[in-house]
Amino acid sequence: MDRTDVSLIALRRILRATELYGRDLAKAAGLTAVQFRALQIVAETGSTTAKEIAQRMGVAQATVTALVDRLVKQDMVARRKSERDGRQTDIVLTEKGAATIENAPDALQQRYVRQFESLQDWEQAMLVAALERVARMLDAEDIDASPVLDIGEIHTH
Numbered sequence: 001m002d003r004t005d006v007s008l009i010a011l012r013r014i015l016r017a018t019e020l021y022g023r024d025l026a027k028a029a030g031l032t033a034v035q036f037r038a039l040q041i042v043a044e045t046g047s048t049t050a051k052e053i054a055q056r057m058g059v060a061q062a063t064v065t066a067l068v069d070r071l072v073k074q075d076m077v078a079r080r081k082s083e084r085d086g087r088q089t090d091i092v093l094t095e096k097g098a099a100t101i102e103n104a105p106d107a108l109q110q111r112y113v114r115q116f117e118s119l120q121d122w123e124q125a126m127l128v129a130a131l132e133r134v135a136r137m138l139d140a141e142d143i144d145a146s147p148v149l150d151i152g153e154i155h156t157h
Contacts, residue, residue: 021108028103029104029105030100031104033108034067036104038067039071039093039101040101041056042077042093043093047080048091050068053068074096075097076093076094076097078092079091
């Protein structure tokens with residue numbers, strides 16, 4: 001098998017792993033991986049804003065607003081008037097949201113992060129460079145995507 005085929009198989013395996021994890025998460029938690037990551041950020045901070053979530057995820061605030069709308073409808077988070085600044089709305093975790101995080105399968109990106117962070121610095125740099133090159137080869141460098149391994153919704157600028 002030539003290197004082109006080997007590289008395409010590796011890409012397909014990555015996409016397939018992402019797809020399978022997404023199905024497991026949807027079954028267990030009723031959420032997409034991106035929705036789950038937004039929920040995790042709310043849980044980590046206790047109280048946050050859509051702007052803060054957007055910054056942490058590296059996506060547009062409009063994308064986060066739509067994510068939060070879906071999480072509110074599912075009673076995972078609630079919107080509350082900010083105690084710090086009455087002009088802002090805070091997003092807080094509900095009991096159902098906390099239970100969902102507690103019972104969800106191990107996030108695929110968390111497995112990746114643990115293994116990536118255990119690599120030597122030069123290995124991390126090499127891997128980042130290779131992945132960025134692959135994104136450019138697929139004309140994907142301008143796609144608005146958060147650091148979440150998911151095959152769901154992707155918005156372009």
